[in-house]
Amino acid sequence: MSKERVAIIGSGNWGSAIARQAGKNVLKHGNVFEERVPIWVYEEEFEGQKLTEIINTTHINKKYLPDVELPSNVVAVPDLVGAVKGATALIFVMPHQFFPKILEGLKGHVDHGIKAISLIKGVEVHGNDIRIFADVIESQLGISCSALSGANIASEVAIDRFSETTIGYRKKEDGEMWKKLFETPSFKVHLIDDVAGVSLCGALKNIVAVAAGIVDGLGYGNNSKAAIMRIGLLEMKHFCQEFFKDVKDGTFLAESAGVADVITSCMGGRNFKVASAFVTQKKPFDVLEQEMLNGQKLQGIHTAKEIHHFLKSHGRLGAYPLFDKVYHICWDGMPVDQLTEGL
């Protein structure tokens, strides 16, 4: 059997951390995977040098994951089509706002019948239609797509702090292949047959994390934060089961992608931190994103807007008061202390 040729599309904070996992595991499972792992890098200058050159000479993504060495078989490629040429196992890991343009660039350049996995935490909304990225990838590129999501703050995974993640697979054998590529003794992968549940949890928890950041910024303490997590998890579950069939109950309560990701994101994720600063520093989100994240991107405020438009088009805003409040606070000038009113 010919070996899988892995390519990674996206090289931010999580993209780089996961490249480290994959780069090591292709060497460990040399009977399954080709050694070279190209990673597409959105080219930019960092400290006067091209980021791809920095990565390929120092084996460190100094902008997005400083201080962590990547295996030397992970090779930065600035050309998207060149990065995926010949690949049989594609990893999608970019901030969701950049996905549509990248997808356009890939059309006609990936072979049918290959496999993909989406690590993107977000959804695509057009009017009253919502889709997870695994479905968009499948329908637009004609390839089978799994999803990986979990309580996975990238900087912790990148230094081998014990973590778990969940892979939702379409075909069990695909799930097993992805598990081989990502799992290490400190990064445990659990496989489930729920691509939609895994993907939606990853997207929706980012709205909940913004809410947790707001109560943190307000100085409300741990009871309030726990209440936000509980209410948020219930809205996530309700939303998934209302708009997606076959999402499994267990994904919310028994999986890293569900409750565990809500907890970690509401304690220390970027959405949480920036939302807390939004309250204490009273600056707009885009300014804080630039000041605090050094090029990394927020997902939660955009997902809040997308979900708001989707729910509005279905006349269902009233059923999701937490999601709705986060939208109004982020985009509509609602005072932050109104977050918990009426919850």
Ligand SMILES: NC(=O)C1=CN([C@@H]2O[C@H](COP(=O)(O)OP(=O)(O)OC[C@H]3O[C@@H](n4cnc5c(N)ncnc54)[C@H](O)[C@@H]3O)[C@@H](O)[C@H]2O)C=CC1
């Ligand atoms: N960072 C984390 O701890 C985790 C992130 N995720 C998810 O993984 C996905 C990717 O996140 P990160 O790798 O952390 O990205 P990031 O937040 O570090 O974003 C920076 C990336 O965006 C790219 N970029 C900037 N402008 C661009 C443009 N105009 N076009 C295309 N790309 C552009 C940069 O080159 C860089 O690769 C997101 O959906 C995120 O929610 C999931 C688990 C953990």
Ligand SMILES: O=C(CO)COP(=O)(O)O
């Ligand atoms: O998804 C994450 C942890 O699982 C990271 O969340 P943030 O994007 O809020 O940092």
